[in-house]
Structure formats: C-alpha cells, structure tokens
Amino acid sequence: MQVEFDLNGQSVSADVEPRTTLADCIRGNFGQTGTHLACEHGVCGACTVLVNGEAVRSCLLLAVQVQGDKIVTVEGLSGAELTPLQAAFRKHHALQCGFCTPGFITTAHAVLTRVRERSDESVQFLYRAPDGACRGSAHGARQRNVCC
C-alpha cells in the first residue's frame, strides 16, 4: 500500500506491506535509524516518535495508519545544535547503555512541550507516568534532566 506523510519536515512516500510497522518503515524505507526497536510490543518505549506532536510507540502503529500525519523522530528534534533537553541528557550522562535514549528524549520532549502549552500541568506528570522499561541505572539523572 502507498503511504505519504511528513517525516521530520520532509514529505515522504513509500510502498509498504500493510503489516509494516511505522518503526520498520522509518528505519527500513527512510534510513532514519535513530528510532530504536527493542521489545516490539509496546512495553519498552525505545521506539517512541511524535505523531502530530504526541508521543506514541512506533512499533504499535502500522505505517499505513499515519497517512497525512506529521512524524518527528529523534533526528528531527534538533537543528544544527542539540535541544536544551538533549544537551541536558548529555551533560548529566542520563543513560547507561543508551539504546532506549531516543525514546526517552522524544517522550520527554513531548511532555515538556505539553507542560509549556498547558500551565496547569507539571513535570510530575511524567513521574506519574514512567515511559519506558529501561533496566539501566540512569533513572535519577534522567529525572533531574527533565526538571532542569
């Protein structure tokens, strides 16, 4: 099936099998390999991307479902320089192995954007809702980051 969407600001189209996940499409068809796949059933959060600004698991979406949507992956968050959030992750070394970090960055980006847009929300929102199943030792650093 043919699918067209906006990927990190560029209009793209692909001819994919209906069963192809958005994650596989982003990686396989468009070579944007910053989106990582680990559990592939919606638990770990490594594959999180933004669909029309909302953080979602790209392993739980079929590529054909995002027809006409605006997709942003970890590659699309920053321009020539790191975003303040990415810079904070780097400064505080908020990772252990780093495999799931793209998912944490995209999720935290979406949450912070939401917090900015809605004054009644707070970053506690993210703490109430852990976003991934990282077994690494960087939870404290990651929380400090998002608070910065």
Next chain:
Amino acid sequence: MPMLAFRLAAPELLVDLKHLGNLDTIQIGRDGVRLGAKVRWCDIESDVRLADSHPLLAEAIKHVAHYQIRNRGTVGGSVAHADPSAEMPGIAMTCEALMTIVGSAGTRIEKAADVFIGPLQTSLEPDEILTEVHLPAWPAERRWAFLEFARRKGDFAMAGVALHYDLDGAKRIVDAHVGAIGVADRPIRLTEVEAVLNSNQLNDDLIAAASAAARRSIDPPSDIHAPGAYRTALVATLLARGLKKSAA
C-alpha cells in the same frame, strides 16, 4: 498490535476507525457518562469534569499502560479486546455499563456482563463495532476505590479491585458494587462480597468478612506471572485496602 507482533492474531482484514466521526466525545449528563469508542485514555485523563462525574473511572484509567500508549489506546479498543486484566472492562463490569453495538443488522445495547464472554472474547459479531460505553449516573456522595497491583507501573495488573457503594441515613452500605480484574477469564463482579457489605456499616469486622468472602468467591489460575493463591491473596488485600480508602 501486540497480538500481531506476537503472531497470536493474523487477521486478513484490519480496519482503522481513525477517520470515523462522532465517536471521540465524552458526554456527561444526568444519566451518566457516555464514552465514545474512540475516546483515548489521555482524553479521560485530561477531562477535569470526570473528577466529580466519575472519579472511579478517572482513577482506574491512570493505571492503564504508559504515557505513550495512553495517547493512542481507546475505550472501544480495550472493551473489544476484552483482556481480563484490563481496567476499562473491569470498570464497565463493576459499574454495569451499557454498550452500544452497531452492525449491519442494526444497533443493539447490551449489558457489560453480556458482552464479556471469555478471555479476549466478546459477544461482538464480525460485522459489528462497539460505538459507546455508557456508565450510569454517579451520585455525588458515592464512596469508591480502585486499586491494582503490578510489578512495574503500567504493566497489566496481576489483580485489581474496583468498588463503589452508597450510604443510607444510618450510614449503612447500600447498592455495593465490587469488581475484580486479572483473576478470571473475564472481568468479574464479586456478588458474594457485595452481599456481605450491603445493609451493614463499614468497620474492621465487615472488612475482614468482605475479604474472606472475596477469597471464597475466586479461583484464579496460576501462570508465569503469579500463582493462583497469590492472586487470591492480592484481591483480599486490595479489597480491604480499598474499603478502608473508600471510608477515608
């Protein structure tokens, strides 16, 4: 989608309801809360009216999966999937929700108890879709609690308990509704527990009697996540905690 990823399901035809209109609203009226099938968990979380209109629903939905999944998961999807551990089917059972089902033969309205017929099984026919879940009106003074236990936040609960009841003039419990998830092949009502609670004042003895009734009324299977006896103990403990919490 996880069912596809695990190769547990291989549908020949999969229809995305994303572009169907009018199914994504939360209507709150005198007759209760009506949730369109496309209402997402994040829509429920961000609807401040529900804190008064249906606090049990609002609390239960906080426990559904993770942030990113709550941006996508829907009321209709969860009910039609009918996972025995899932929160929405549990709330629908406990609150005696009415489900609107639309198909080529017309529209029918069914009680939740008649919709959930087995593990991941509903009474939906292949040519039918669920369009609305109607939770009956919620009196302002109603007491309630929702508690579940999972090893990691966002995981499927090993067991969970939802309850609500009203009090008469003598502070006796009336119209107790107690439901459990994760302990049978579908979400269930604990009618024996309800009978123990009804017409009595809540105190430590009644809580102990209710917990004992809960232990008697379930026989959950053992699986890789927990032995059946552990799930039984969980329900008894969650029920006792929930009843205490409801009185606070």
